[in-house]
Amino acid sequence: MADLKVSSETPTINDHENDIEGEKTRRDLDLEQAFAEDYPDGGLRAWLVVGGTVASTFSTFGYVNAWGSFQSYYEKTVLADSDASKIAWIGSVQYALILLPGLLTGRMFDLGHFKLPNFFASIILILATFLVAECTKYWHFLLCQGFVIGLSCGVIFGPTMGVVGHWFKRRRATALGITACGSSVGGTIFPIIGSKLIPLVGFPWTMRIIGFILIVTCGFSNLAMSRRLPPKNVKGGLFNFAAFKNAQYSVYAAGSFVAFLGLYTVLTYIDVSATHYGVSPDISFYLLSIANFSSGFGRVITGLVADRTGAVNYIAPMTVIAGILTYAWPFAHSFGAMVVIAILYGFSSGAYVSSFLLPLFEMGEIADIGRRTGMVMSVAALGAVAGPPISGAINSATGGYNAVGYYAGSMIMLAVVLMLITRQLALGRLVGKY
Template sequence: MTGANGRYHNDHATSHDIEKDMGLNPDESSHSSSSEEHYEPPTLSNDHSKTLATTSDLEKVQSRRSAKSRISLKTSAPTTSVNDATAIPDGGLQAWLQVLGSFLLFVNHWGIINTFGVYQTYYMNTLLPDYSPAAISWIGSVQSFLLGFVGPLMGPIYDAGYFRPLIMVGSFGVVSGHMMLSLCTQFWQVFLAQALCVGLGAGCLFVPSVAILSTYFSKRLALATGISAAGSSCGGTIYPIAVYHLIPMVGFAWATRIIGFIALATLVVANLVMKVRVLPSEKRKVLDLPSLKEAPYMLFIAGAFMAFMGLYAGMVYIESFALAKNILDPNLAFYSLAVINGASSFGRIIPNYIADKTGPLNIIIPATFVSGIIALCLIVVKDVAPLFIVCVLYGFFSGALVSLPPTVFVSLSLHKRHMIGTRMGMGFFFISIGLLLGTPVSGWILDASDYTYVWTFGGTMLIVASLLMFAGRTAKLRGLKPLAKA
């Protein structure tokens, strides 16, 4: 029992037990207390009085220790379970601090990955001009792939209680990767530092940044996840602008180091404020194989795989497209990526707020479909105004697509809440394969033809993805009686 009444009950019970241990009848003790002014104590010798006083003090100390022992045993027992949705606070200072910490983690995993478009252009034009766009795109695609590839490992490790080591190792990987990147001049060096080191660090940060929110929020989980996921838009907006302006001022090496220092400062805050509330009591498996037989789960994964395969065609090549088609001059072209990421921040919060009311699948499906239509619109863009309109709309709707999968995985795992980390990790493992293949395939298409077919590829993949997600939603609803929100 908790609260003031609970404390009174425990204190009263403890006092009752102490009186029993001392050989007193509690009722008699109360009576003697009430008639204390009429009681005449017997006269005792000084020595005998001291002995009784000492004995009484010892009994009091022992009684207090016994009482504390009984109380500590009660409070040390677990009072909540990860499967008990009614115990989830769904708000409060500690819960919103987790949102802040998760936001900062998103700044430094998806936010950094969303920044690669500006690096792609810089590598193509300056640092690695002898390499094709497809070859350079492997750096960003492997970085994205590793973020999801380590998911099957990070999910069970998180569930096993290693949240703190995960975010510490991930923070070290992201920061040290940028410091090493500042020294790179060759393709293989850039690949090791940016693709492998930063990618693995981001992978360690990702699952903890989303899984922890489901233990603090229930009804407002999608909103909390959306606010956190807006960190990737924040990072994807601030980091490219910083890189673009810093390189002419201090050079590529120091520009990259400054990005590393920004990451260090924000990750320190995240490490300080984030705290695990409750963890499953059972051991977790690396894989939950029965989940692979669940139609809603697998259809959504198939749709998300195709969506992420087509999504980053627009984000990675939009800047080089604006330059190649003479739509924007070099001083404005890089802002196209910043506009996409800036609009994406609204697309991660507003649709997520609505998703709390309607269900995440009911939002992510139309958002994915509209993203595909907008990607196809890039085929006919030839002027500044239409380009920025497309960037704003693409950023907004793709923001919902990028931010809602964790919430969808939670909604598809309510019957296995204790396996959320594992199932989310498995899902993002498959999604990461789409991330790995998407930009190189777009690069190969660009090498063989032009941007028209790049946008056709990206838009088609997104539209097909929305159809697969819709099939998953239908399968989920048919399995529920009565029908509930998806």
């Protein structure tokens, strides 16, 4: 009888399975509670994270946004035997690869893998910058500056928006607007560094100095940025095709692709076009810095306004202005006229570039934000890699920039139409916050 009593109290396989199931249920409830709780939306730690994201965008998008000054320098010196369209492929690869890895890094971020990829990509970015100083042939620059720097910047930049989303909700647009300022500051400073230092210390040492700057900024971003919410394995795998069954997500992704077919044309060619129209190279390089500096104000204001009006309600009209200015740019033949174009274009285009991912936060749960933004960034990357070379080919075929402006401006306008269709699909009416 004693033996039977002991046997009856021995745990069974069903009991063990029930315990596992209960533990899983409790863990899922804990995750749901973590994602549902109030966001800090401020405080020292949250703003320190934003400071880290500013340093991150400075080192990545800011660095890549300075490509126009490299394009101009390479056309006149070390790559003078290559045509503009061929050289533009280096910058286009950068533009594409800063977006394309978002598919992988976004998914990794959702699963909790952030610190190590960010750290190793930072090291590769710095080493590649030092290697550019030793480049002498086209394929050297394409490999080091195009592929390696572009890919490492993409791994760093990809999760940045997700990090901000972990710490901010009500003031998310403001935080993202401040984050995007880092790219404007970088895009302003790096061209000036290049133009001032190359005559003094030469191109190789200029690149080394940029490398030392990146050691500081990447180091700070690695220390300051961190996740807040627990990792969550949302169903769907690396590329969630089911997301494209949502019409508003699919249309918005298509709009992002079309937008990047046109958006980087002015930033890539405004310096070169200025010298084409007789502006001195000693001052033409300032145009890119002016555009990026003005973009910083556009990005901050977008963040402040979008929290109140909705992202698309603000960035759509601002992107229309960017499209109109793209049409007007080839007809600005004096330095003064080009400065006006640079200021207004930088301000208006900054609204889209800084906030085009913001509507995606409302298209699903925050636990899946890394993958959701990563997929759109990967689609946008295809536009970024094709846009500037297409513009360069049009320039080579026509011998001028008028047709280039018509092409790029039309792509930007089409992107606005797709944004407005997305808004209509989401709201089902003409008036409303979105």
